[in-house]
Amino acid sequence: MNGEQLEKTLSASVYAEKVFSIYREQIEEDYNLDQYLSGLSRQEIVRITQKTLQEVEDEQQWMKLLRILRARLMFRWIWQDVNKLTNVVQLTKELSDFADICISEAKDFAQKPLLQKYGEPIGVDGSVQDLIVIGMGKLGAQELNLSSDIDLIFAFDEQGETNGKKVIDVQQFCILWGQKLIYLLDHITADGFVFRVDMRLRPWGDGSPLALSYAALEKYLIQHGREWERYAWIKARVITGIEKGQELLAMTRPFVFRRYVDYTAFAAMRDMKSMIEKEVVRRHLQDDIKLGAGGIREIEFIVQVFQLIYGGAKLELQDRQCLVSLAHLAEMEFLTTSVVKQLKDAYLFLRRVEHAIQALNDQQTQSLPVTDDLRVRLRIALGYGTWSEFIDDLDTHRHIVKAQFKLLIQENIDTETVTNQENLQQHLNEHLDESARQLVHEFWSSNAVKKLPAQALDRLKAFWPTFIELVLQSEKPQSALLRLMPLIESVLRRTVYLVMLVESKGALQRLIKMAVVSPWICEELTQYPVLLDDFLSMDFELPTRLDLQDAMRHQLLRVEADQIEDQMRVLRLFKKSHVLAVAASDVLAESPLMKVSDALTDIAEVSVDTTLHLAYRAVADRFGFPVLKNGQRCTLDTKGFIVIGYGKLGGIELGYGSDLDLVFIHDLEEQTDTNGLKQITGFEFALKVAQKFMSLMTTQTLDGRAYEIDTRLRPSGEAGVLVTSLRAYGLYQEKSAWLWEHQALVRARSIAGDEVLRKAFEVIRSQVLTQVRDTKVVQDEVLKMRQKMKDHLGSNETEKKSGIFHLKQDAGGIVDIEFMAQYMVLAWSGTKPDLARYSDNVRILEDAARLGNLSNAEAQALIQAYLSERAESHRLALANKNMQVQATDWQDTREIVCKLWQKLIDPTAGNALDSQ
Incomplete structure (x- = not known):
């Protein structure tokens, strides 16, 4: 073996010395293996573990062999860490992969005696139930330390009973199964343990059953889930029972990542940080590099608070790994590149220190050692000549983290402003006429305010002085107040919006500025407060066509093909939120008129294109596909159907509130049937697509309509059919159309549908318009x-x-x-x-x-x-x-x-x- 590397390893870790003295022969044999000095892939770790346990039926022998394997691998990881043959990311991934295979093997081994005694656990639907193991914390994020506990949650799909001679219910079976799994990994024998198992992150903690059904878990999260649990579930990952486990995680996502921009995450983080600080003082953990000021937890909090605020809308922020999400924060410009680099460097440094601390005695601790001999070992592990040199670097990183964390979580409510609320109100009254002052008085005296829950009332009272202060700074305080009061009233039962505005003072300033300019914007926000979510995260740059297409695609990915109401909601909120974004850019960034019209037109075209696809697919799913005039069978790409935009849409000149002048054209064999189980003619198919399109766009829902649509410019106007064949359209324009209809055709443009048919329409348009006229x-x-x-x-x-x-x-x-x-x-x-x-x-x-x-x-x-x-x-x-x-x-x-x-x-x- 490499003597210098061995000496350094043994000098850095008491545990390594112990393991080497016991397993020297095996370790020297391990060292000769090529992979010992390089990284281990997940497949290699699985192979080594399974080979160790193959054909072992005796429980004590199984536990012994796995613990010996763990000790040998731990020596290897300590060796690599101390001698800089690995890095934090690689090391934590390998440790997590080993934990995964140990959990999987323990689960399989624990099941065998239970099956013999009770039979298989069968759900009410007749399916065999599996024990779903969810990894939380560092295991879930694949960021395990050298001596980490593993945080687990056990679940199963549905209740039922076993089918053996002795019958117990599925939950009891899974509880026994989980208990045995914990024992196999956690129980300390003469050979130590494999992993300490912590189950306290399950619903209700230690006082609840060890395994819960999906339904019970979902009910808990909806009715009782606490803010700190949202942080915990960010890192949740399925370890065993992948297919069913993914369904469970999908169920938890709305609890963790709210659909709206959620600034309440700041308050939750402050509460958790406060509790941690009290615990640090109580337990004298000021030198804890995880929980102490400027420690690992603060870096994780910085990342997680952005995840909880924006993760519902920005899927990239739902990643479990701290460094990955940190990089996304730079890409999305939530944090500057330099800040992200500082936090990344600090995170990697602190995690390496954490490994070195835990390698000392194989203990789950993040506290710096206090004895001289352990301090010497730690600095050797980290490559420092003196303890003071190490402390200087440590303090530098912790100071950076502490400063960034303080900057992020500081309260945005000016306490002096709150104290002077009465003075601000009096100052505001000087800018209001009698009717406006009466409106404010009636608001605070209203039953809606009086009946608010205590937390909601506190939020309103915290919001009001900041709101007044910024209103007074606006050009027209009375206009701003009168236009925004209805919005405040509309969100009283969702005061999270008020928290958002207090936490994002700049957003509140922009909202007030927009209110002065545009009562229309205020009315839209009042009628549809959900638009505030998007407003608060707007960058006030006009969206590109590609941005709009990506946004629409991502929103519809969450909607099943048969969920018509959800599709309509996406269409409506997509249109409203992006038109609001354009209006904000128009008002606040003073974007040029032509670019504003282009953006409004792009929003409409993406909406039309998406709606056509949804309508066509819905009709095709029910009736099959029709046949084109050329005899080919249609597909979702070759639709044989297009939408023509007239007027402002065709002229790329849409304004706010413009309706859409549309004409529908098809190129189908009108009398040939579709190929579905229930068949209809090509003409009926085209008509149903147009009708479905109109329904998706214009049906009045709680979210309003996507667009008002006018189809009177079609051939023969209201007397004509809703959809026309290309041939009939061309003949009409050539033989029957009035000159004013040719005038309208000047501003016509194909905007969605079959590309071949769109080109054919443009040919007809050109032929009609370029006729020689008197x-x-x-x-x-x-x-x-x-x-x-x-x-x-x-x-x-x-x-x-x-x-x-x-x-x-x-x-x-x-x-x-x-x-x-x-x-x-x-x-x-x-x-x-x-x-x-x-x-x-x-x-x-x-x-x-x-x-x-x-x-x-x-x-x-x-x-x-x-x-x-x-x-x-x-x-x-x-x-x-x-x-x-x-x-x-x-x-x-x-x-x-x-x-x-x-x-x-x-x-x-x-x-x-x-x-x-």
């Missing part, structure tokens, strides 16, 4: 349609005389510009087909200038007028105001638009503004 006829028809709209939707004479301008419908408004763009396509694309390429007004106007039909100055003037008017329409929508504005503010813009209207469409009009 310019005078187009002018007359466009002018006639525009006048109808002004008469029905524009300002009346009284409003015009009082200086009102309808931003959208009056002369010089948005619709005039849209009609001019549509006129250009219909009148000129017969000779210049490039004009029909795009469906959005800005690019049509740009192409008109590029092709010489407009001067650059004219095109840019129209584009700037259009963007200015649309930007104002967005602002008005956010403020819940109609489109009527002061005409004097828009005089110059309107004159530009009206001048070009006169030039392009109505030369006889004169100055349209003079007639108003």
